[in-house]
Amino acid sequence: MSAAIRNATPDDISAIFGLMLELAEFEKLTHLFVATESGLHDALFGAKPAAEAIVAEENGAIVSYALFFQNYSTFLGKRGLYLEDLYVKPSIRGSGLGTKMLRALAALAVERQCGRFEWTVLDWNTNAIGFYEKMGATVLPDWRIVRITGDELAKLAATD
Numbered sequence: 001m002s003a004a005i006r007n008a009t010p011d012d013i014s015a016i017f018g019l020m021l022e023l024a025e026f027e028k029l030t031h032l033f034v035a036t037e038s039g040l041h042d043a044l045f046g047a048k049p050a051a052e053a054i055v056a057e058e059n060g061a062i063v064s065y066a067l068f069f070q071n072y073s074t075f076l077g078k079r080g081l082y083l084e085d086l087y088v089k090p091s092i093r094g095s096g097l098g099t100k101m102l103r104a105l106a107a108l109a110v111e112r113q114c115g116r117f118e119w120t121v122l123d124w125n126t127n128a129i130g131f132y133e134k135m136g137a138t139v140l141p142d143w144r145i146v147r148i149t150g151d152e153l154a155k156l157a158a159t160d
Contacts (some may be wrong), residue, residue: 003063003097005104008053015062016053020159023087027122051084053103056097064088066101070112078115081105086119102135120145 008016017037024033032123042052043068056064083105088098109117121128121139129139148156154158 003056003058003124005100007056007058008044008065010045010060012042012055013037016055016065019062019065019087019089022086022089023085038069043120043133054101056101063092063099064101068105073115076115079112080116080118081112081114083117083119098131099135
């Protein structure tokens with residue numbers, strides 16, 4: 001794999017956004033996809049960035065992206081690196097690029113003295129689960145994602 005990994009720039013927003021939509025299609029979650037390019041730009045490069053991204057570029061085309069942010073572990077007393085998305089175009093999968101992207105993020109986590117590097121995976125995505133476990137990751141069986149959105153979020157926020 002000859003793809004070069006680098007930090008995303010504002011010029012990459014359209015390409016990253018297109019890959020985000022491909023990821024939503026792969027995960028069968030397009031009905032939940034309401035992101036916009038301008039929102040992504042603000043999240044990555046606005047006055048108060050909420051996340052960071054790296055991309056892999058091959059022959060002038062972006063073929064992979066990883067979007068991540070820092071969090072904090074109260075138990076470890078250290079920052080963590082949370083991977084929100086890792087997507088590799090289907091035509092490039094199996095080339096080692098996914099491993100290369102995860103290694104780049106792991107190196108960043110070590111450089112930033114993070115106590116952990118974590119992400120989630122859909123339970124039906126057995127290929128991804130196997131890939132992550134092969135890299136040394138542990139899929140935690142006892143933890144579940146808890147989420148509140150939309151009207152329920154507004155209702156909770158308005159409760160005294």
